[in-house]
Amino acid sequence: MSDPLIAPERARQFTPAERRALYDVINARRDVRNEFLPDPIAPDMLRRVLEAAHAAPSVGFMQPWNFILIRNAARRQAVHAAFAEANAEAQAMFDGEKRNKYAGLKLEGILKSPLNIAVTCDRSRGGKVVLGRTHNRDMDLYSTVCAVQNLWLAARAEGLGVGWVSIFRQEDLRGLLSLPDTVEVVAYLCVGHIDECFTQPELQARGWRHKLSLDDLIMDDHWQSNAPVERDV
């Protein structure tokens, strides 16, 4: 702690225009399912996006992530078949009107996007005891999600769309990607160029669920049991 060479430096300041750029990317980011163009992604652009992911925070500097780049059409066909099976199970869980609405939603772009990225978490990386993960074993999964969110924002700034497909039986993906036991898929992403994009979350635009008021989500000091959002369930 006392080594004078190990010390913080003057913090980078950001201008109002730079802040605006960040907020614009955050607000323009969407979960894309149907707007993918077939054009391949230039290697340098993909590299920048993956570098952004790799700059994410990680518990104990564990960097537990890997990025499996899936372009092969046969493998994407197999992944799509696994999605279709799980999605049929999912659809059956909804009742009546909601089930019909669910059936009408397009929820993935596995085949339409030219690139799929499986972002994985190697739960054994860093050894048995990882700083910061001693009391919450899932911190490595959370670190991997931070990498996904960085990737998503970088992709949007590059003109790429990203869609996160979560409707899989985990064991199906594990088999299709030959994952060892210590590795989990945290996010299966569809990635490709887009010309068009929804301006609000697609599930909001399609009336699936409304946007909550931020005011109802902020609490002072401790949980407020009369929070208005509770009644939204």
Added chain:
Amino acid sequence: MSDPLIAPERARQFTPAERRALYDVINARRDVRNEFLPDPIAPDMLRRVLEAAHAAPSVGFMQPWNFILIRNAARRQAVHAAFAEANAEAQAMFDGEKRNKYAGLKLEGILKSPLNIAVTCDRSRGGKVVLGRTHNRDMDLYSTVCAVQNLWLAARAEGLGVGWVSIFRQEDLRGLLSLPDTVEVVAYLCVGHIDECFTQPELQARGWRHKLSLDDLIMDDHWQSNAPVERDV
């Protein structure tokens, strides 16, 4: 799906300068423990940061997050005491040299930062069946982590530092924040203005663990069992 009013629009394009701003924020973001200044955070600045969090993606548009703003010194003292107990347990898990090094690290800014934010996930929000969460129950936790990462980046662009404290027994935080059974703390964050900041991850600067090469983390098509990073464990 056929309603012509529900359609994507021309996607916002970002300039090279805007992309640069995003990448600079991503690369300047640090986990801050010790550089917090006591100055309060202006309400409009805090609002922008929380709006960025609330613009995160969420499974089934569930928006499962809440933001508990903890300024009260007595409550922060109690949270700090809970951290100290857990951290003593954590320290005992490391052996020899590593334990001494661990003991010398400052891992939180609970009392030094003027604001703590508990970002929670309400696992019951959105009802029993949530679109996209049918096959992975933890997607709501992952959505909440996306909100944390948005918050973290926005804070950095505003000149604020953020530190994520994960060394708690979950039941301690649950009691201190009066959380109902359906709500989990995903991230306990320390937030405050900073003048100085590490230019690389602090655990890297202090020699705890080295940065992995991105090349070793990228795989084509499926898991490669001879991946070089495996040997880093």
